[in-house]
Amino acid sequence: MPDNASSGPPTTSNPPERHERTHSRCPLLQLPAELRVNIYEFAFAVNKGATVDLFAAEPLPRELLLTCHEIHNETVALYKQARQDYWSTTKFFARGLLRAAALSKLPLLQQSTIGHITSLELSGIDEEFGSKFEVTYSEGLWQYAEYETPAGPDGGGFGGLELVDTTKYLILPTKDKRTNIENDLLKAGRLTRHVNEYTTKPGLCAFVNITGVNEGDRLRVKAYAKTTALSLWELEGIVRYTLPHS
Numbered sequence: 001m002p003d004n005a006s007s008g009p010p011t012t013s014n015p016p017e018r019h020e021r022t023h024s025r026c027p028l029l030q031l032p033a034e035l036r037v038n039i040y041e042f043a044f045a046v047n048k049g050a051t052v053d054l055f056a057a058e059p060l061p062r063e064l065l066l067t068c069h070e071i072h073n074e075t076v077a078l079y080k081q082a083r084q085d086y087w088s089t090t091k092f093f094a095r096g097l098l099r100a101a102a103l104s105k106l107p108l109l110q111q112s113t114i115g116h117i118t119s120l121e122l123s124g125i126d127e128e129f130g131s132k133f134e135v136t137y138s139e140g141l142w143q144y145a146e147y148e149t150p151a152g153p154d155g156g157g158f159g160g161l162e163l164v165d166t167t168k169y170l171i172l173p174t175k176d177k178r179t180n181i182e183n184d185l186l187k188a189g190r191l192t193r194h195v196n197e198y199t200t201k202p203g204l205c206a207f208v209n210i211t212g213v214n215e216g217d218r219l220r221v222k223a224y225a226k227t228t229a230l231s232l233w234e235l236e237g238i239v240r241y242t243l244p245h246s
Contacts, residue, residue, distance in 0.1 A: 040075050044082035048089040055105045059083055087116035097124040099243040115229040126244035135242050140225025142169045170208040170221050171234045185224050189217040205237035
C-alpha cells in the first residue's frame with residue numbers, strides 16, 4: 001500500500017531573529033568618580049557674597065538631577081548643600097519698596113529657603129515726607145534707620161538725606177507664642193520693658209528694642225539671635241512695621 005506521507009526532509013521553523021539591544025552609557029558616567037564630583041561641584045558653583053534682589057532670586061537649576069537615576073543619586077546631596085549655600089552667602093536686598101507692594105510679594109518666598117538667609121536689606125522712600133527707611137538683617141537682628149531731608153534756613157530742604165534715627169531690634173513671636181527659652185531671656189535679661197507687642201495684625205510679632213539696653217542684656221540677645229533663623233512671619237512683621245504706606 002503506497003505511503004502517502006511526505007518523504008521529504010523534515011522542516012523546522014526558524015526562531016525569530018534576536019536583536020541585541022545595546023545600551024550606550026552616558027559619557028559622563030564613564031569618567032572616574034572623583035572627576036564627576038568635580039564637574040558636579042562646578043555645575044552647582046555659588047557666587048558667594050553676590051548681591052541679589054530678594055524677589056528676583058533664581059536658585060540653582062536642577063536639570064542635572066533629572067537626567068537619570070544614577071546621576072540624581074550622585075548629585076542630590078551636592079545640590080542641596082549648594083542651594084543652602086546660595087541662600088546663606090548671598091546678600092539679598094529689596095529697594096524702593098512700599099508696604100503694599102512688599103506684602104504682595106511675600107507669598108513668593110518659602111520658609112525652607114529664607115530660613116538660610118543671613119544678610120538682607122530692605123528700603124523704601126516715603127515721598128510725602130521726603131524720608132527714606134532702611135532695614136538690615138544680620139546675625140538674627142534687625143537694624144532700622146530713617147533718613148530725612150534736613151530743612152534749610154528758608155524751610156526748604158538742602159537736597160540731601162540725613163540720618164535721624166537708628167534702632168536695633170530682636171523680633172520675637174507674640175507673648176502667647178513664645179517658648180520658655182524666649183520668656184526666660186526676657187526675664188533674666190530684664191528686657192521685658194523694652195518689648196513692643198506689635199498688634200496691627202494680631203498675633204504677628206513683637207519687637208525688642210536693644211539699642212539702649214546694658215551690655216550684659218545686649219550680649220544675651222545677640223547669643224540667642226545667632227541660634228534663630230529668619231522666618232516669614234518675622235519678615236512680614238518688619239515690612240508692616242517699617243516700610244512706608246502705598
